[in-house]
Amino acid sequence: MSGEILILDFGSQYTQLIARRVRELNVYCEIVPFNKQLELSPSVKGIILSGSPSSVREEGAPAPALDVEHCGVPVLGICYGAQWLAWKSGGTVAPAGSREYGRAELHVKDASDPLMKGIPADSRVWMSHGDTITDLPAGFRMLASTDAVDNAAFRIGDSLIWGIQFHAEVHHSEFGARFLENFVLGICGVAPDWTPENFIESTVAHLRAQIGKDRVVLGLSGGVDSTVAAVLLHKAIGAQLHCIFVDSGLLRKDEFASVLESYKGMGLNVTGVNASARFLGDLAGVTDPEKKRKTIGRDFVEVFNEAASKIKDVSWLGQGTIYPDVIESSAVPGASATIKSHHNVGGLPEDMKLKVVEPLRQLFKDEVRRVGAALGIPPLILGRHPFPGPGLAIRILGEVTPEKVAILQEADAVFIDALRREGLYDTIWQAGAILLPVKSVGVMGDGRTYENCIALRAVTSVDGMTADWARLPYEFLASVSDAIIRSVKGVNRVVYDICSKPPATIEWE
Numbered sequence: 219m220s221g222e223i224l225i226l227d228f229g230s231q232y233t234q235l236i237a238r239r240v241r242e243l244n245v246y247c248e249i250v251p252f253n254k255q256l257e258l259s260p261s262v263k264g265i266i267l268s269g270s271p272s273s274v275r276e277e278g279a280p281a282p283a284l285d286v287e288h289c290g291v292p293v294l295g296i297c298y299g300a301q302w303l304a305w306k307s308g309g310t311v312a313p314a315g316s317r318e319y320g321r322a323e324l325h326v327k328d329a330s331d332p333l334m335k336g337i338p339a340d341s342r343v344w345m346s347h348g349d350t351i352t353d354l355p356a357g358f359r360m361l362a363s364t365d366a367v368d369n370a371a372f373r374i375g376d377s378l379i380w381g382i383q384f385h386a387e388v389h390h391s392e393f394g395a396r397f398l399e400n401f402v403l404g405i406c407g408v409a410p411d412w413t414p415e416n417f418i419e420s421t422v423a424h425l426r427a428q429i430g431k432d433r434v435v436l437g438l439s440g441g442v443d444s445t446v447a448a449v450l451l452h453k454a455i456g457a458q459l460h461c462i463f464v465d466s467g468l469l470r471k472d473e474f475a476s477v478l479e480s481y482k483g484m485g486l487n488v489t490g491v492n493a494s495a496r497f498l499g500d501l502a503g504v505t506d507p508e509k510k511r512k513t514i515g516r517d518f519v520e521v522f523n524e525a526a527s528k529i530k531d532v533s534w535l536g537q538g539t540i541y542p543d544v545i546e547s548s549a550v551p552g553a554s555a556t557i558k559s560h561h562n563v564g565g566l567p568e569d570m571k572l573k574v575v576e577p578l579r580q581l582f583k584d585e586v587r588r589v590g591a592a593l594g595i596p597p598l599i600l601g602r603h604p605f606p607g608p609g610l611a612i613r614i615l616g617e618v619t620p621e622k623v624a625i626l627q628e629a630d631a632v633f634i635d636a637l638r639r640e641g642l643y644d645t646i647w648q649a650g651a652i653l654l655p656v657k658s659v660g661v662m663g664d665g666r667t668y669e670n671c672i673a674l675r676a677v678t679s680v681d682g683m684t685a686d687w688a689r690l691p692y693e694f695l696a697s698v699s700d701a702i703i704r705s706v707k708g709v710n711r712v713v714y715d716i717c718s719k720p721p722a723t724i725e726w727e
């Protein structure tokens with residue numbers, strides 16, 4: 219990797235998007251809180267200052283700890299970042315009018331500037347700010363305007379510092395990606411060599427140096443992240459990696475056996491532990507969703523610990539932590555920090571005193587998939603829908619019993635198999651069946667039935683934070699409903715969930 223970009227996060231809801239766009243240029247970048255004291259490593263070739271929900275006019279407005287004006291590498295301020303640069307040098311920043319939210323037409327005033335390379339004279343950009351720069355400081359050059367915003371883009375004289383008040387990182391900015399490309403590849407001169415293959419090569423070398431002859435234990439969940447982390451570690455340290463795959467009895471129908479088989483097919487050294495009786499036993503009588511999660515989480519840690527302690531001389535715990543988890547736990551208070559995932563079953567087996575190794579810490583989810591594909595992991599595993607750690611327990615409303623798990627597994631399998639058969643599986647983010655705690659009357663043959671009700675849930679989403687119900691064809695829903703009622707004993711009614719998130723959630727518990 220020949221260079222990287224540093225993004226100073228002032229708390230904008232779009233900070234992660236900036237990182238995404240830079241990574242899409244095949245350039246590595248990292249997000250750090252604006253107030254972090256840091257020594258710039260020679261590999262940092264440029265700095266981007268993010269937006270922020272704050273105003274530079276406020277007392278104690280966030281200011282970077284780094285002396286960005288004299289740091290020796292090019293700097294691009296976006297929105298708040300641009301306002302801060304102007305304000306710091308004596309420019310005027312004032313409350314903006316309502317016209318500075320949403321789409322605007324950008325007019326280039328200085329097409330010769332390297333930031334404007336290839337940008338048409340007029341193009342659409344996305345504005346979202348409460349403040350605006352009304353007067354640029356002396357020596358600043360205005361590069362572009364919109365009808366409402368005179369100083370939409372500027373450069374500080376002939377220095378390597380630029381500011382833009384629009385959000386180049388959002389898709390609504392027509393040439394947004396081009397602005398970032400001009401800055402990152404053109405001005406900063408970073409080579410676009412951050413590819414899955416390079417990532418694998420450098421990570422494998424790093425893991426070998428980090429781990430040496432030690433042993434690593436890793437819990438596999440059947441999901442994408444833990445699988446890719448395991449295959450990467452396996453490539454680095456081979457038989458020194460020991461994987462544990464726990465059957466909680468709450469997985470999908472036949473999933474434990476088939477996933478275990480594919481893990482073995484990938485050459486992983488994996489121990490399957492069947493602990494269904496323990497999980498289901500501990501769940502007896504538990505109806506509260508959070509109590510279910512806690513019970514399952516505790517059992518996971520205990521079962522994992524027992525299995526791990528049988529492996530001799532283990533000193534590392536491998537984990538499939540990915541970049542959004544890292545950012546979420548260290549984010550600057552502000553809009554980006556409020557978007558949190560509250561999940562994740564399990565926890566660190568603390569008494570084992572293991573060091574933690576997380577080979578995917580720098581990657582976004584789609585990058586994990588690309589790395590997985592480059593590692594040769596089968597699409598069937600890489601393309602799998604997310605599945606919650608507590609499994610079917612939070613899709614059985616009320617108490618979980620072995621009988622209910624069996625009913626739900628059958629109904630879910632009918633639904634998922636049909637989605638795959640009809641080529642719909644890859645068009646949706648996540649799907650599954652839910653067993654409701656109600657019985658209703660039906661009629662079958664000549665007899666009256668009084669049986670269970672299954673709800674089907676299928677959603678489209680980008681990241682699981684928000685979601686919409688999938689518009690599955692009526693004919694498809696009709697045939698799934700028919701197949702479930704015909705083949706799953708104990709079910710006489712099927713309904714389809716038509717709620718988006720928010721206000722509903724994806725899971726029912």
Ligand code: XMP
Nearest residue numbers: 561562563604605606607608682723724725
């Ligand atoms: P919700 O229901 O909050 O779910 O809209 C968002 C995403 O998170 C998954 N989910 C969980 N994953 N442990 C997990 O590992 C949990 O307790 C849990 N609860 C929900 C859910 O399946 C969806 O992908």
